[in-house]
Structure formats: C-alpha cells, structure tokens
Amino acid sequence: MKNLLACVFLASGSLLGAAEPPTITISKSDKLSIGLGALPAEVASVLQNDLLRSGYFKVVPAASAGAGFVVSATGGAGGLLGKVEDRGGKSVLSKTYSGNSRAQAHEFADEIVETLTGNRGFASTKLAFVATRTGKKEIYTADSDGSNLTQLTQDGSISVGPALSPDGRTLAYTGYKSGYADIYQILLGSGARSRIIKFPGTNSGAAYSPEGNRLAVTLSKDGNPELYVTSAGGGSPRRLTRTPGVESSPTWSPDGEEIIYSYVDKGGPQLYRISASGGSPRALSTGHGYNTEPNWSPDGKKVAFNIREGGGFAVAILDLASSETRTVGSGQDPVWGADSRHLVFASGGSLILLDAQTGQRTTLLGGLGAISEPAWSR
Amino acid sequence: MRFSLLLHLLPVAALTFSACANKNKSDRPFGGTTDSDSVSGMALNGSALPERQEGVSFLGNNVDRNRFSPIYFGYDSYTVSPSDSGKIRQIADHLRGGSGTIILAGFTDERGTPEYNRGLGERRALAVRQAVVEAGGNASRIQTVSFGAELPADTGSGESAWAKNRRTEIGVVR
Numbered sequence: 128m129k130n131l132l133a134c135v136f137l138a139s140g141s142l143l144g145a146a147e148p149p150t151i152t153i154s155k156s157d158k159l160s161i162g163l164g165a166l167p168a169e170v171a172s173v174l175q176n177d178l179l180r181s182g183y184f185k186v187v188p189a190a191s192a193g194a195g196f197v198v199s200a201t202g203g204a205g206g207l208l209g210k211v212e213d214r215g216g217k218s219v220l221s222k223t224y225s226g227n228s229r230a231q232a233h234e235f236a237d238e239i240v241e242t243l244t245g246n247r248g249f250a251s252t253k254l255a256f257v258a259t260r261t262g263k264k265e266i267y268t269a270d271s272d273g274s275n276l277t278q279l280t281q282d283g284s285i286s287v288g289p290a291l292s293p294d295g296r297t298l299a300y301t302g303y304k305s306g307y308a309d310i311y312q313i314l315l316g317s318g319a320r321s322r323i324i325k326f327p328g329t330n331s332g333a334a335y336s337p338e339g340n341r342l343a344v345t346l347s348k349d350g351n352p353e354l355y356v357t358s359a360g361g362g363s364p365r366r367l368t369r370t371p372g373v374e375s376s377p378t379w380s381p382d383g384e385e386i387i388y389s390y391v392d393k394g395g396p397q398l399y400r401i402s403a404s405g406g407s408p409r410a411l412s413t414g415h416g417y418n419t420e421p422n423w424s425p426d427g428k429k430v431a432f433n434i435r436e437g438g439g440f441a442v443a444i445l446d447l448a449s450s451e452t453r454t455v456g457s458g459q460d461p462v463w464g465a466d467s468r469h470l471v472f473a474s475g476g477s478l479i480l481l482d483a484q485t486g487q488r489t490t491l492l493g494g495l496g497a498i499s500e501p502a503w504s505r
Numbered sequence: 506m507r508f509s510l511l512l513h514l515l516p517v518a519a520l521t522f523s524a525c526a527n528k529n530k531s532d533r534p535f536g537g538t539t540d541s542d543s544v545s546g547m548a549l550n551g552s553a554l555p556e557r558q559e560g561v562s563f564l565g566n567n568v569d570r571n572r573f574s575p576i577y578f579g580y581d582s583y584t585v586s587p588s589d590s591g592k593i594r595q596i597a598d599h600l601r602g603g604s605g606t607i608i609l610a611g612f613t614d615e616r617g618t619p620e621y622n623r624g625l626g627e628r629r630a631l632a633v634r635q636a637v638v639e640a641g642g643n644a645s646r647i648q649t650v651s652f653g654a655e656l657p658a659d660t661g662s663g664e665s666a667w668a669k670n671r672r673t674e675i676g677v678v679r
Contacts, residue, residue, distance in 0.1 A: 257619075264655070284564075285652070285655050285656075287619060287623075287653075287655075288619065288620060288623070301623070303564075303652070303655075305559070305562065306561065306562020306563050306564050306565060306608075306650070307557065307562075307563075307648075307650045308623065308650055308651060308652075325557070326554075326557075327553075327554035327555060327556060327557045327648060327649075328554045328627065328631075328648075328649050328650070329623060329624075329626075329627040329630075329649065329650055329651040331620065331623045331624070331651075332620050332623070332624070345620075345623075345624055347554065347627050347631060347649065347651075348553060348554055349552075349553050349554075350552045350553055350554060350631065351628070351631060352624045352627050352628055352631075372628070373583075373624035373625060373627070373628045374624070375620045375621050375623070375624035376620045376621070389620075389621060391581070391621070391624070391625065395581065396621060419617070419618045419620070419621040420618045420619075420620055420621065433618045435616075440618060459618055459619075460618060460619065499619060500619055500620075
C-alpha cells in the first residue's frame with residue numbers, strides 16, 4: 128500500500144503531461160488535498176462541487192498546511208483565468224477559460240482533474256434522459272451536475288432511448304410520433320430535428336460510435352430484430368447479425384472496432400461481443416441469467432449492465448480482463464462517464480451518480496416524474 | 506462455458522429453424538452451407554417487411570384495434586402458443602380476402618429494461634406475423650411495431666396484469 132501511495136504522489140507530482148494515466152486504485156483515503164484560494168463568487172461553488180464530485184479530491188482551506196495544491200481564479204472580460212500552484216508556489220496550471228461562468232468552472236475543473244491525476248474529468252459533459260413530468264415520456268438534457276435542465280422534446284407521444292454523440296452536440300432518440308418506432312436526430316445547438324431512420328418495423332437502440340460518425344442500431348426491416356451499423360445520419364445500414372432471437376442495446380468499444388450488446392433467444396438475455404464490421408459474435412459470461420442494457424466504459428476495460436435482483440434491477444460491472452462481475456446497487460440503464468469511474472443510472476424515478484470506486488451515490492435530479500434511460504456525453 | 510457452447514450451437518439452431526420454417530424444402534445437412542441466402546431463408550420472419558404505409562398510425566383513428574383479440578405470451582417468451590391457431594387463422598383469412606393491411610403491435614410486461622422490452626415486443630409482433638403467414642396470410646400486407654412496456658393493457662402489477670400485457674395486438678387499417 129505504501130508503494131501504491133508513492134505512485135499516486137509520483138504520478139500527480141510529475142505532471143509531465145501524464146504520459147500514462149496511473150493504473151493504481153485510489154481508495155477513499157487516497158484523495159488529494161486541494162485548497163481553494165480566491166475565486167469569483169459565480170465560479171466558486173460550481174468549481175468546488177465539480178472537484179468533490181470527481182472523487183479525486185478533498186477540499187481544505189487554502190492556507191492549510193495539508194493542501195497539496197491551491198486553486199485560484201480571477202474573472203474578467205477576457206474570461207476566467209484559472210491557476211493551480213503546488214505547495215511550493217510553483218505553477219502547475221494557468222489557463223483562460225471562456226463561455227458562461229458555469230462552463231468556465233466546469234472546464235477548469237476538468238483540467239484540474241487531468242493535470243493532477245492524469246485521468247479525464249466529466250464536469251463539462253452533458254446528460255440526456257427520459258422523464259414523465261408532463262405525463263408523456265419526453266427527452267430532457269442537463270449538465271453533468273444536474274443544472275441547465277431542459278425539456279428537449281415536446282412530441283406528446285412516446286420519446287425514449289436517447290443517445291448523445293461523444294461531443295455532446297447531437298442527440299438521437301426513438302420516437303413514436305408517426306405511430307411507428309423511428310430514430311430522430313436533434314442538433315442541440317440549433318434545435319434542428321430530423322427523422323433519420325424510418326424503415327418498416329421497429330427502429331431503436333441508437334448508439335453513437337466513439338468518433339461520432341456511425342450509429343449502431345437495432346432494426347427489424349429484414350424480418351427480425353438485428354444489429355446494424357449506419358452513418359451518423361442514418362444512411363447506408365450494414366447488417367451485423369443473423370439470428371433467430373433479438374439483439375438490443377449496442378455499445379461501442381473505445382476504438383470503434385467492436386460492439387457489445389444483449390441477445391435473447393430461448394432463456395434469459397446474455398451479453399455478446401462482435402466486430403463492428405460483422406462476423407461471429409462471442410458470448411460474455413457474467414454468471415447472471417438476465418443481462419441487458421450494456422454500456423462499455425471509455426477506457427475499454429469494463430461493461431456496466433443490468434441484472435434482475437430481488438424483483439427489481441441492479442447495476443452490475445463486468446471487468447473484461449478478469450471476467451469478474453460485481454454488483455453496485457439497485458438501478459437501471461447504467462452509463463459510464465468520461466472518467467470510466469462514475470456511472471449514471473435511474474433508480475426510484477431519480478437520476479443517480481455513482482462513484483464505482485468508492486460506492487458513493489449522489490442524487491443528481493428527481494421530481495420529474497419517473498426518470499429513465501440516461502445517456503452521457505464523453 | 507454454457508454461453509460459449511450456446512454460441513457454437515447458434516448456426517446449427519439457425520439451420521434447424523430453417524428446416525422447420527421451410528417445410529417444402531429438403532433439410533440441409535448440419536455443417537452444410539451457411540451463406541447468406543440459406544441463413545436469410547432460415548425463417549419466414551427472415552423475409553423483409555413491406556414498405557410502410559405512412560400516415561397510418563397504430564394509435565390513430567384509422568386503425569381498429571378491437572377487431573381481433575390479442576395473442577398472449579409467456580414470460581420473456583415470443584413463442585405463439587398452438588392454442589392460438591384459431592385466432593391466427595382468422596387473421597390470415599382476413600388478409601386473404603379484401604385488400605386491407607394490418608399492423609401487429611408487440612408489447613411486454615413491465616419486468617424488463619426498456620430497450621430489451623422494445624426488442625422483445627418487436628419479436629412478439631414478428632412471431633405473430635410468421636404464424637399468420639404460415640396460415641396463408643399475405644406477408645406484404647403486415648406491418649409491425651413494438652411499444653415495449655409502454656401502453657400496458659392493465660396498469661396494475663402482479664402476474665394477472667403482466668399476463669395481459671405480454672401481447673401482440675392486431676390493428677386493422679380501415
């Protein structure tokens with residue numbers, strides 16, 4: 128353990144652009160102490176929440192002898208000038224952030240995480256999900272901390288299964304406005320919306336590839352629900368599977384070469400893995416009889432998915448290298464954050480953030496009727 | 506181990522399915538050709554769906570959802586029960602006469618995750634399509650859609666409600 132701790136400080140202390148992120152496990156007590164110095168009022172609380180939520184830091188008074196690093200910032204017409212100094216007063220980060228004050232704080236928080244830990248932060252990312260606040264299922268978006276809540280669709284029918292492009296600029300979802308299940312695309316900047324996949328049968332389960340230029344989807348146009356890969360705009364569908372059963376919930380490997388999905392024929396649904404260009408699927412054994420809604424972590428090492436447990440659903444994580452599965456509590460439809468450490472899922476009608484490393488559960492949003500099917504940009 | 510075994514059996518299962526579905530064709534030996542033609546011909550539900558009739562919605566006024574009673578399914582199952590053959594024949598007869606089309610809408614109970622349920626619902630709709638076509642119905646006049654666990658027939662919980670919700674409804678386009 129002492130050696131591991133030494134690694135943490137070496138990795139965080141070297142700051143040489145972090146050639147390789149440290150692969151050690153940081154337990155609760157290994158959090159880095161960070162002091163908050165002078166900060167513009169409109170940035171301070173957002174930044175502090177982001178840093179705490181990242182799971183890597185504990186916040187202490189800036190003057191405290193225990194503060195390994197001190198964070199400060201000054202606002203101005205040119206944006207937010209954010210600084211991080213080590214305890215010797217040496218600058219380890221100094222950069223100007225533009226945009227509104229929340230966006231500035233989120234970007235600064237992510238760069239602090241990346242600079243001091245070598246890992247990606249998720250403060251600047253976007254969430255999308257389904258909620259029943261209006262009595263109908265509609266798609267909503269929010270920032271990763273639950274702020275900037277927006278009702279995106281007003282279809283008044285059934286709008287479900289949102290997917291966010293990795294850059295958070297485009298959203299795809301399954302909508303029933305035509306009476307059939309079609310895939311719609313919304314450009315979040317302009318709000319422009321188009322129905323991009325409307326084959327006969329049911330079109331659903333869209334998932335953006337890591338580069339954002341392809342979609343994996345389940346289509347039944349050829350007579351059975353099968354997996355297809357299309358362009359991001361829904362064109363040129365290419366069929367991946369030919370089976371008697373049902374493929375659902377495709378999720379991409381970080382290199383865009385492979386897809387994991389759930390397959391059911393006779394018996395309970397199981398996870399399978401297939402090349403994104405087709406070929407023979409391979410089963411992933413989890414030890415559970417019901418395995419659905421998989422989501423592949425951005426670091427490629429883990430798959431979060433749903434199992435049935437105690438009359439409800441639990442979130443489980445499969446470690447691909449060791450093939451070991453562990454459950455992390457009740458919830459539905461887990462999705463990984465950019466840091467491959469946090470999960471967002473629905474539980475009891477609320478949107479939950481879970482630090483899969485420490486087990487800390489935070490309610491991000493509630494009071495919107497029943498929340499389900501979150502998506503998370505990376 | 507059990508799962509990888511299952512996967513190895515998939516091509517065999519597909520061929521077995523093929524043999525069942527295409528009763529008029531001679532059975533292919535196991536280990537025979539698995540090119541795309543033989544596989545896509547493996548089942549009636551491997552035949553492409555006809556072009557959609559846009560403007561016709563299963564939920565709209567131009568579709569009669571009460572003409573035929575629903576086909577019900579077991580838990581996590583998409584097998585059409587042999588005891589429903591009478592209902593299936595009535596639907597096939599309807600498609601043989603006249604020129605109308607039907608929309609088969611698949612539904613699940615609430616005990617599944619959302620995207621899994623949408624897939625299972627579509628498979629239930631396609632299983633009824635296959636049965637209707639086997640009974641002589643015209644495949645080119647059948648559309649399908651899945652609503653997953655949405656729009657339950659019975660909003661209660663418990664097996665009696667769930668059993669009513671695991672269904673394929675038959676919408677007759679007016």
